[in-house]
Amino acid sequence: MSNPYLPLPVTIKKIMVENEARDIKTFDLKFNDKKDADKFKYTCGQFAEISILGVGEAPVGIASSPMDEDFVQFTVKKYQTGVVTSHLHNLYPGDVIGIRGPYGNGFPIKDLEGSNLLIIGGGFALTTLRSLTKYVLHKKNRERFKDINLLYGARGPGEIIYKSEIDEWDKRDDINIILTVDDRCGLDWRGCVGLVPNILKEKAPSSNNCIALVCGPFIMVKYTIPPLLDLGFVPEKIFTSLEMRMKCGIGKCGRCNIGSKYVCKDGPVFTYKELQGMPNEY
């Protein structure tokens, strides 16, 4: 019987600081054993448990796209109270950690094909949406999806993550990027200024044959859904990704449930329609 609690060793290849506050870093990880790499097949929206021996584990969404074959990327925010994230942020390229996964249901790619996509991200929750965006923009995949709009908001220009990637995407003509900040912080900012739900109402994208995918702090998602519904998006076509305190990641330890659903196993991706049928306990 295989043991799902054993972490697979990976080496940190590269660390990139994503924001001005320097508490969000993207880690490029490479499996020490090629066999583990071959078995680690994931879809956008899934997560893995990052394991540091002697410290603990933390569930983090996978930021790289399945089309990236050499490494797996995770974007991790350091929390003051976070034991694992604090330790992780003190590591260097060459250090070895572990990952377990991939876990979770991920975004249902097949159901997104043939539709327009409205991708809405807030703060560093853009991470699994970045996986999805990279995937759909890949030349092998792009033609299966129609128009793509990415609306991304952060607290300030310094807090925008994946800056160089977003610049690259902005130059393309097969995706439309709308960036917004809560406060331009006195900087030379050419994007929008305003909270994501307000910018959404302003831009009023069409809901015709469109699927919305929203990831962000819960309060942002809560206020983004009503304008989406007003624009004509139906609950079955609004996707979001939830977070919970997790330990096992495989639906056994009983911790991350909302109602009868485990966020680690039946989620973390849920449609708004599913959320409506679940107890209000986030």
Added chain:
Amino acid sequence: MENKKFKAIKKKDILKLLESIAEEYNIFVPVEENGDARFSVLKPGQDIYWDYRNTKISPKEILFPQTETLFSFGEGAEVKTGGSAAAGGKEYLIFGIRPCDAQAISLLNKVFEGEDFKDPYYLERRKKTTVIALACNKPQIDCFCTSLNGKPDNEEGSDIILFDLGEDILAGAVTKKGEKFIEKLNKWFKEAGKQDITKKDKLMDLSLKKIQSQVDIQNIKEKLDNDFGASFWNEIHQKCLGCGICTYLCPTCHCFDITDEINPETADSKTPKGRRVRCWDSCMYPLFTMHASGHNPRPTFKERMRQRIMHKFNYCPENFGEIFCVGCGRCVRNCPVNIDIREMLIYIGSAK
């Protein structure tokens, strides 16, 4: 059970039988401990506590230990899988478990099994375990197994069921594993006589009548489907201290935590020595669902009590088709503020 063939053995011969298989099995029996009963490995010269009502701590700790090493790690960050193998690779024998607790084992099996992920620690132990249940002659005042498809001689979860007739013990095989077990040890048994069987039937009738607690939970799952926002949750938790005793003693509670421990002398090393440990946890504790951001989806006793009841009587039936309660009464007996889950269920059942 009408057509079951029963074997008989003198009670005083049981210890010798168990001694004869001690090389092959880790044998867990109920023994007396500080005025209570607890399952522990049978030691030479020790006696089985035949008249025990039920153990304080449920025997789930045999298959799902309170603390368990998942793996250890050391120099070079190498991971060594720890103790899922039973001590010395021997089989396990759980002897004299009550039918309610045996039924709980069959419920725990569902949790640790799974199409996508299996828990090797529990399952490998379960595979090498033979369960011999002991039917109840004297149910306790707070036993309510009959409200949950149980009874003093329920067979669910056991391989063999025993009946204590006084000097004699009757044994009936429940599963193929149980049949083989009895066959291998045939020389210890003789065929049970008609009088033995009549005596057993009488004992069980009397025993069944002793269970006076009746809780109508036929439709509790359906009732709770619509009760998440009900106002009774505001009252139902009020006595609760959050001590977690109910979850620790409950034979079907299975929530756990995973933490890392380091050998102190290696604490400053880049590759410390230590182990990753799994241990029992409780949904009744506030940190159970606390996020690193400080947000807690279950911030007060109300949400946590609701979770406990919903998990056992609504979410598990939804996911596994079974209520995760066997009516053993441990939570009723041991709650320091006398919260009685039977009263709660009756209240919920009749609340609008």
